[in-house]
Amino acid sequence: MTGLNPLTWCAWALAAIAAALVERSPYLQLLLLAILLTVWIAARHDRSIGYWRAVLALGLLPILFSLVFSRFGTHVLFRLPKDLPVIGGAWTLEAALYGASTGAALLLAMLVFAVAQSTLRTADLLAVLPRPLYRLGTLVALALALVPQALASLQAVSDTRRLRGLRSGWRTALGLLLPVLLTTLERALQYAESLDARGFGSQRRTRYRPSRWGLADGLVLLGATVTLAATILAPSGYDPYLQLAPTLPQTALIGLLVPLSFPAWLLAASRRHALDHV
Amino acid sequence: MAAVGLVGAAAVVLGHPAHAAVHRAGLVIEHASGRLVTRCVTFVEDHISGFALIQRSGLSYQAQSYGSMGQAICQVDGEPSPVLANCLGTGPYWQYLHRAGTRWVPSQLGASEWILHDGDMDGWHYTDRAGQSLPAFTVEQICAPPSRPAASTPSGSTLQPTAAPTSSPSPSSSPVLRGAVPTVTPTPSARPASPSSAAGPLGVLGGSLLVLAGLSAWNLLRRGP
16 A cells, blocks of 8 residues: 555656656766666565566667767767668767667656556546546546457467467468457456446446545655756756766756655655554 | 766766867857957867857857757857847858868858867858858967967866957957856856765765665565565
């Protein structure tokens, strides 16, 4: 139990994503990485980032792009013959660093999503939606939940066919698709029935466990606001094309990023509190 | 790993040559009115960008970053005033030229990408007509040789290269130009002696990282891996 209001986590994630995408000083990116890891460790629920390969690729891709397509800069790594299309010319360290800076920003943003994913449940998010959006939101969430299930049933049907000795290829796609479609339709009907049984949409929505606001929420919101304001008003820049070695950010800017780590402190404190009272 | 990266970065920042020869580059600016302004810029690095030349010349300027494309020069020495809404506008603009031998050639690169070495010269001309040139100058003319400005650059503080004041053929250029130095200064000395200023941003950063690592370790130990 994370103890913080879902909306608080949303505000925190907003501030964190803004900082991740705007702050380009490598020093601040390092600090942000440490903050996000600390919060993630404090809030995780035995969930790991299962898609870390995709995340890593997302971080490395900008380096490749920048290296291949940018011909600016003075620190030449190596040269390819000029007559080669696109890749010909001087490959520079500046281009690699610029790509790395962009990739780091993307990685940090993904890390914010990972933290938000481990702290926010879909049901909590749906519960805080305003009333006009609630039904639509529930439908979207259900539809999105059907996608991985459809993929899983596709895999299951394909496995079953293979066990029976049938070869699977694109010719057999129709034979695969039909059972998957039927399974998905069946599941959708079950969802509809269960929603009906719970009285979905019959009257005003009630809450079994209403979300509360506490002192911790106020502190985290304050920290998120401070960081967001600092990020927007005084963003730190880093342009390797202008100057290869990054300059140190101002001390105040470092200090204003630290409030993003408030959730980690509060979670640690609340856990100790809980342990003391066992 | 973080600590290694930090130390590496610090080494890059602090590893600038402390004792290096002083190089000179010239800057010629022609306003739309025809008014000429020249500046001599000294630098300790092997080379600087055309943008750094403007920054260190002490002239007022406005630039707009275009990301990896570099900087666009919107305003130099108060022209145009005010700065155009989208920086470049549609009328006259600051044309960028390089001195090659005895003539001026239009630049194929932006100011952030162009590299000047010792003795090079850049020119800027505010006009809307293509193919404009500038009056002939040599760096020696701009950087008046008798008053060697190199002596004014003390060896101890060469991390902060100064734009040396020089006389110039144009009476309008003021001799006072110091500042607008965008280079690396490891510790900003603007703060008075407070406990944290001794450590500087690196100290604050390192301290924050240590505290965060400690919290994470505590959390991991409490709960088990």
